[in-house]
Amino acid sequence: MDTITIKDIARALNLSTSTVSRALRDSYEINPETKRLVTEYAERFNYRPNSIALSLKENRSRVIGVIVPQIANNYFSQAINGIEAIAYSRGYYVIIFQSHESYEREIATVQQAVARKVDGLLISLSSSTSDVTHLRELQDRKLPIVLFDRVSKDLDTTFVTADNFGGAFAATEHLIQTGRRRIAHLTIPPYISITQERLAGYRAALEKYGIPYDEKLIQYTEFGQNDVEPFVDALLDQSPDAFFTASDRLAIGCLAALKKRAISIPETVSLIGFTNTPVADLLAPPMSTVEQPALEIGQMAAEQLINQIEGKQTGTQPGRITIPTRMIVRASSERTPAPHPLREQSSL
Amino acid sequence: MDTITIKDIARALNLSTSTVSRALRDSYEINPETKRLVTEYAERFNYRPNSIALSLKENRSRVIGVIVPQIANNYFSQAINGIEAIAYSRGYYVIIFQSHESYEREIATVQQAVARKVDGLLISLSSSTSDVTHLRELQDRKLPIVLFDRVSKDLDTTFVTADNFGGAFAATEHLIQTGRRRIAHLTIPPYISITQERLAGYRAALEKYGIPYDEKLIQYTEFGQNDVEPFVDALLDQSPDAFFTASDRLAIGCLAALKKRAISIPETVSLIGFTNTPVADLLAPPMSTVEQPALEIGQMAAEQLINQIEGKQTGTQPGRITIPTRMIVRASSERTPAPHPLREQSSL
DNA sequence: TTGTAGGCGTTATCAT
DNA sequence: ATGATAACGCCTACAA
Numbered sequence: 001m002d003t004i005t006i007k008d009i010a011r012a013l014n015l016s017t018s019t020v021s022r023a024l025r026d027s028y029e030i031n032p033e034t035k036r037l038v039t040e041y042a043e044r045f046n047y048r049p050n051s052i053a054l055s056l057k058e059n060r061s062r063v064i065g066v067i068v069p070q071i072a073n074n075y076f077s078q079a080i081n082g083i084e085a086i087a088y089s090r091g092y093y094v095i096i097f098q099s100h101e102s103y104e105r106e107i108a109t110v111q112q113a114v115a116r117k118v119d120g121l122l123i124s125l126s127s128s129t130s131d132v133t134h135l136r137e138l139q140d141r142k143l144p145i146v147l148f149d150r151v152s153k154d155l156d157t158t159f160v161t162a163d164n165f166g167g168a169f170a171a172t173e174h175l176i177q178t179g180r181r182r183i184a185h186l187t188i189p190p191y192i193s194i195t196q197e198r199l200a201g202y203r204a205a206l207e208k209y210g211i212p213y214d215e216k217l218i219q220y221t222e223f224g225q226n227d228v229e230p231f232v233d234a235l236l237d238q239s240p241d242a243f244f245t246a247s248d249r250l251a252i253g254c255l256a257a258l259k260k261r262a263i264s265i266p267e268t269v270s271l272i273g274f275t276n277t278p279v280a281d282l283l284a285p286p287m288s289t290v291e292q293p294a295l296e297i298g299q300m301a302a303e304q305l306i307n308q309i310e311g312k313q314t315g316t317q318p319g320r321i322t323i324p325t326r327m328i329v330r331a332s333s334e335r336t337p338a339p340h341p342l343r344e345q346s347s348l
Numbered sequence: 349m350d351t352i353t354i355k356d357i358a359r360a361l362n363l364s365t366s367t368v369s370r371a372l373r374d375s376y377e378i379n380p381e382t383k384r385l386v387t388e389y390a391e392r393f394n395y396r397p398n399s400i401a402l403s404l405k406e407n408r409s410r411v412i413g414v415i416v417p418q419i420a421n422n423y424f425s426q427a428i429n430g431i432e433a434i435a436y437s438r439g440y441y442v443i444i445f446q447s448h449e450s451y452e453r454e455i456a457t458v459q460q461a462v463a464r465k466v467d468g469l470l471i472s473l474s475s476s477t478s479d480v481t482h483l484r485e486l487q488d489r490k491l492p493i494v495l496f497d498r499v500s501k502d503l504d505t506t507f508v509t510a511d512n513f514g515g516a517f518a519a520t521e522h523l524i525q526t527g528r529r530r531i532a533h534l535t536i537p538p539y540i541s542i543t544q545e546r547l548a549g550y551r552a553a554l555e556k557y558g559i560p561y562d563e564k565l566i567q568y569t570e571f572g573q574n575d576v577e578p579f580v581d582a583l584l585d586q587s588p589d590a591f592f593t594a595s596d597r598l599a600i601g602c603l604a605a606l607k608k609r610a611i612s613i614p615e616t617v618s619l620i621g622f623t624n625t626p627v628a629d630l631l632a633p634p635m636s637t638v639e640q641p642a643l644e645i646g647q648m649a650a651e652q653l654i655n656q657i658e659g660k661q662t663g664t665q666p667g668r669i670t671i672p673t674r675m676i677v678r679a680s681s682e683r684t685p686a687p688h689p690l691r692e693q694s695s696l
Numbered sequence: 697t698t699g700t701a702g703g704c705g706t707t708a709t710c711a712t
Numbered sequence: 713a714t715g716a717t718a719a720c721g722c723c724t725a726c727a728a
Binding site for chain 1: 349350351396397398399400401403404409411418419420421422425426428429432441442443444446459460462463464465486489490491600603604607627629630631643
């Protein structure tokens with residue numbers, strides 16, 4: 001692509017490159033007339049500083065790398081949206097990488113990001129990542145890293161996550177309060193952080209109401225695999241009276257499976273998912289949801305990372321930042337009044 | 349971030365930088381022993397060439413810029429997915445920019461992309477862009493540009509779009525063949541290319557079956573504005589017997605509005621949208637859809653752009669590439685047999 | 697087989 | 713007030 005450089009301007013105006021540079025950078029002591037000449041010429045020929053040369057000189061790229069399991073996903077695309085908003089407002093660009101839920105690809109991708117000279121890394125771990133030494137090494141080499149959503153406690157950085165525990169607790173409690181007691185939980189792979197947090201929230205709610213935890217009511221599915229029917233079948237064998245699913249995809253898959261089996265959803269099942277889709281209103285019955293604050297998570301993560309890059313210590317880091325979730329109740333078929341929670345009972 | 353350079357290796361091994369460079373690049377005539385030494389050292393200290401320095405030298409960044417109206421959008425995130433797949437496989441990275449449906453931001457964003465030294469640009473125009481001189485200028489300066497989805501005939505490049513005409517035609521024809529005659533069309537802003545193509549497909553189908561075109565059955569909505577209810581109301585005044593909507597968002601909004609008004613959708617309205625969501629099965633009644641080949645459009649666009657960047661003339665360019673759409677019929681309530689198409693009648 | 701020098705675009709430092 | 717020079721990391725003629 002045809003571009004004009006400082007050199008071109010210098011040649012055209014019979015000046016040295018340093019003078020031109022000074023004129024453009026609005027530096028001290030420069031002849032106003034010279035400056036006018038230079039800026040006018042630059043304007044006219046649409047001069048733009050070569051950011052690559054600048055990066056080389058300043059040893060930084062003003063680019064932050066974002067690594068997500070996949071882009072074409074409601075949650076992550078919203079998070080990226082939040083990341084971009086903050087990044088752009090602070091003068092950074094965003095390069096996006098996908099790990100495709102693969103540990104190997106995550107490693108390769110992180111390498112590429114580093115080779116690309118990103119100033120920092122924003123990562124949501126792939127579902128098959130348990131070992132994070134590839135990230136710890138980079139940290140040791142002083143690369144700023146912030147994790148979001150799918151985090152690992154083995155890494156000593158800032159984490160930004162949704163309040164998965166609280167969200168799952170609220171969802172489960174809502175189901176209990178509308179009279180369900182055998183709440184099936186259809187969830188994602190057990191070895192990622194959010195799964196465990198959500199399970200803990202689910203169990204805590206059961207415990208609060210004195211409902212025994214039955215692990216046969218839990219089914220773990222893989223990502224990428226769209227066929228949730230067998231898992232739903234396995235859960236149906238346990239005669240549940242509600243479903244609590246851990247994602248949009250699972251919620252939709254679950255509803256589809258129930259519909260296919262002509263199980264009268266409105267009467268027997270309340271379904272709550274972590275979701276962002278506005279279609280929840282249109283399903284029959286409407287699906288209550290726990291909304292993931294994807295945008296805010298992205299914004300917060302970006303802000304933390306850029307602070308770290310620019311050496312602004314926020315005081316409390318490295319630490320964990322939790323963004324609240326919001327529950328939207330859409331199910332209308334209440335059954336019995338809520339049983340009195342056992343724990344509160346005994347503490348009163 | 350701590351990094352090792354060729355210089356460091358040269359110093360450590362008492363060699364010149366050029367020798368090290370040659371050794372690493374597997375260049376001709378080099379002492380095998382020296383080479384071994386260098387590669388081993390590089391391996392051990394995890395040497396990675398500085399891509400910024402390379403970009404400066406080679407005067408190209410191996411980055412392609414993608415400008416979309418918004419990322420957090422099913423369609424565009426899938427398209428980006430396709431773009432990335434191709435780009436990465438051919439050694440390019442992707443920087444994503446959002447125009448937020450604003451002409452001004454699109455211009456600013458294009459400038460940033462250029463300043464960032466992208467090797468080429470992949471653009472889906474903002475809905476408020478009618479003038480494309482900002483792009484034509486760049487083209488004149490030899491920047492490879494490929495448009496996808498939202499294109500403009502005022503620009504002399506490769507376009508990649510879905511078969512909007514064909515998709516709209518198929519949708520409308522399907523509605524006609526299931527007995528509808530007053531088909532409302534709820535669509536997006538009139539001044540973007542895809543709107544016109546879809547409208548043309550709609551009209552062509554009406555014409556084929558001798559149904560008069562009634563412009564009161566057409567309503568244009570803005571992007572970003574989630575409230576489609578007034579538009580649905582305006583259409584309902586025309587007592588339509590079907591809806592053909594131009595996007596997911598409109599389809600969902602339309603269904604929601606109908607539901608709110610307790611209009612018995614299953615009996616009176618078939619709704620067909622351009623969509624990608626798998627929830628269509630779960631709506632009542634299930635919504636037939638014309639699927640947008642977002643992934644393929646992204647892939648094709650990226651391929652075209654990279655060919656252009658690398659100077660591989662594909663022979664036929666600049667031209668228009670159309671990716672077929674696929675219709676999925678989910679509506680089950682057939683009414684009357686299809687009326688015999690007038691045009692075919694007269695031509696037989 | 698290896699080293700030297702120059703250049704990609706920019707800016708900071710040190711002359712003049 | 714302006715110019716010359718060096719440096720960021722890498723590669724490649726050209727020289728040795």
